[in-house]
Amino acid sequence: MINKFRDSVDEVLADIPDGATILIGGFGLAGQPVELIDGLLRRKLTGLTIVNNNAGNGDEGLALLVKSGAVRKVICSFPRQVDSWNFDAKYHAGEIELELVPQGNLAERLRAAGAGIGGFYTPSGFGTTLAEGKETRHIDGRDYVLEFPITADYALIKAHKADRWGNLVYRKTSRNFGPLMAAAATTTIVQVPYLVELGELDPERVVTPGIYVDRVVQVDSTNPKEHS
């Protein structure tokens, strides 16, 4: 019997080693795997490479992971925000590496990793400092930059419902990077507020098929709308 359900957050994160590359889903609070990030902090790992749209906000979640010194490198599109003081301090101290990637290139590089694509030419970033040193091509009247996939050891994402095969559905804009990261990582770990019986999800509505998912843990949602 295929059963990807696991009992606890600590259990699903137990084998992540120092130096791992970890994709973390979410855009703002939507789709952010808050409890998995907190669990990662408890592991007291070092040398991590974290891929997320941002680099942590306030004094919680990813920001605390950055503050703890667990993170060696951040790959993201938008690190600088009004409440990104933990990342800012590490960056200015020269204690964290930043790879800044335009948001669409970040998404497509993750998609490429999950889809077995070795690289792709994108117009985003051409002629900018973010494309310096990168191979370019002029194709059919337009200029492109060669970008490579972002592969990873683990993905931590949040979905709305999962069955024991790991089939996932999401809610509204919490989908964001989730399906891409699930496919891009070697081991994909998902938190959901709702576990459902096999066969209960409408197959027409499954967004991430279970083939991309390895472990599922149930964590209650703090969003009252997710319960309605």
Place this chain on the structure above:
Amino acid sequence: MSIGHRHPEKLTRDQMAERVANDVPAGAVVNLGIGIPTKVSNYLNPEHEIVLHTENGMLGMGPEAHGDDIDTDLLNAGKLPVTEAPGCSYFHHADSFAMMRGGHLDIAVMGAFPVSKNGDLANWHTGEPGAIPAVGGAMDLAVGAKDVFVIMELMTKKGESKLVESLTYPVTGLGCVTRVYTELAIFDLDRAGSVRVTETYGNTSVADLRTMTTLDLIDATE
């Protein structure tokens, strides 16, 4: 009152947003950037069924959510809670940016530091040493949308024009801006660098604008 050519006062930020809204065709798919561009949504005619795109994965975004309508799973690109418009749809980030790059998005409205006369856009990084760079979706939007409209004040507080001969700020996208809406005038740009002034406000003449920008502007106001 709608804002027309030779509006007697220079435009406020809200009026600039309203003026952009008047140029968005019915049924267009539009992405509004953070800041003044977001205000454009306040002036869109609901009967025109203009479809708002947000890069974090939604078409058919409704107005900002308040009170009991707030759902932290439903956010805009500025991470503020929003609502669903009838006919909306959700998709993941790669699809969201594919529809941009693939030329399916009609208009992106963005702010800018400066814009050059041939439509080069700078709006992501001041270039100051030590400043932490952040780009978000700006570069993807700049090259992806069929039209990029910029809303910005023409003149800085120091009295320098933000419509310039060539960029000194870090580039966001090359030759991508097609129209610039300012408090004093509207400028139509092309990649060859010929700039047409189509409307002026606040008793500003095209000759005044030539002096302010030091550009060879084409008078297309008649």
